[in-house]
Amino acid sequence: QKEVEQDPGPLSVPEGAIVSLNCTYSNSAFQYFMWYRQYSRKGPELLMYTYSSGNKEDGRFTAQVDKSSKYISLFIRDSQPSDSATYLCATSTDSWGKLQFGAGTQVVVTP
Amino acid sequence: DVKVTQSSRYLVKRTGEKVFLECVQDMDHENMFWYRQDPGLGLRLIYFSYDVKMKEKGDIPEGYSVSREKKERFSLILESASTSQTSMYLCASSLGVGGSDYEQYFGPGTRLTVT
Numbered sequence: 001q002k003e004v005e006q007d008p009g010p011l012s013v014p015e016g017a018i019v020s021l022n023c024t025y026s027n028s029a030f031q032y033f034m035w036y037r038q039y040s041r042k043g044p045e046l047l048m049y050t051y052s053s054g055n056k057e058d059g060r061f062t063a064q065v066d067k068s069s070k071y072i073s074l075f076i077r078d079s080q081p082s083d084s085a086t087y088l089c090a091t092s093t094d095s096w097g098k099l100q101f102g103a104g105t106q107v108v109v110t111p
Numbered sequence: 112d113v114k115v116t117q118s119s120r121y122l123v124k125r126t127g128e129k130v131f132l133e134c135v136q137d138m139d140h141e142n143m144f145w146y147r148q149d150p151g152l153g154l155r156l157i158y159f160s161y162d163v164k165m166k167e168k169g170d171i172p173e174g175y176s177v178s179r180e181k182k183e184r185f186s187l188i189l190e191s192a193s194t195s196q197t198s199m200y201l202c203a204s205s206l207g208v209g210g211s212d213y214e215q216y217f218g219p220g221t222r223l224t225v226t
Contacts, residue, residue, distance in 0.1 A: 002152075002153075004153075006153070008150075008151055032213060034213070041219070041220075042219055042220075043115070043201055043203075043217030043218050043219050043220055044154070044201070044217050045216075045217065046214045046215070049213055049214070088153060088154065090154075092213070098156060098159060098169070099154075099156070099215065101146075101153040101154040101155070102153050103151050103152060103153040104153050
């Protein structure tokens, strides 16, 4: 069983809708939580970073971590066609490396 | 601007060949990583290096080795390529302990096909 589980989708939403993505993890030692975005034929790029539990907001993006239930979420408000990409959650026990990735969820925002 | 480059975007090799995948970063980063990405499995860590002298196995090192002779260059070696190693290979780097070290910067990937 993978340490980080993520539904691969695809998830199709109309422009302007809220996109809700989530992951679950099994290792309670994970302290660092990230969301990466990957456009087609590109490498992933860091979108959001959270340490321990709580919420973090950056523009239209909100990341949530609930360590008690081992649940990670990403919300995208007012979704745009440019948000169409694969979103990967990632966790780590330390800050500097060795990430465990989810499978990635493909998101398609239709105009 | 941060940049991680990989030597090839697409590569086709035959079973049994020795394959070299090259990665170069221009950010003076301490840490470098090699992942493979497969549908439904996400990114899986093959090897990483947090110092020119230090290399460590990741989650799936079997059939691979690495070389890091210079700080900016990290090579992945497939000793004897097999069809099961057909995949997208991604290189990444991060600053290192003590800085904003959590962010990994990825290259564009090399799509390797082994026939």
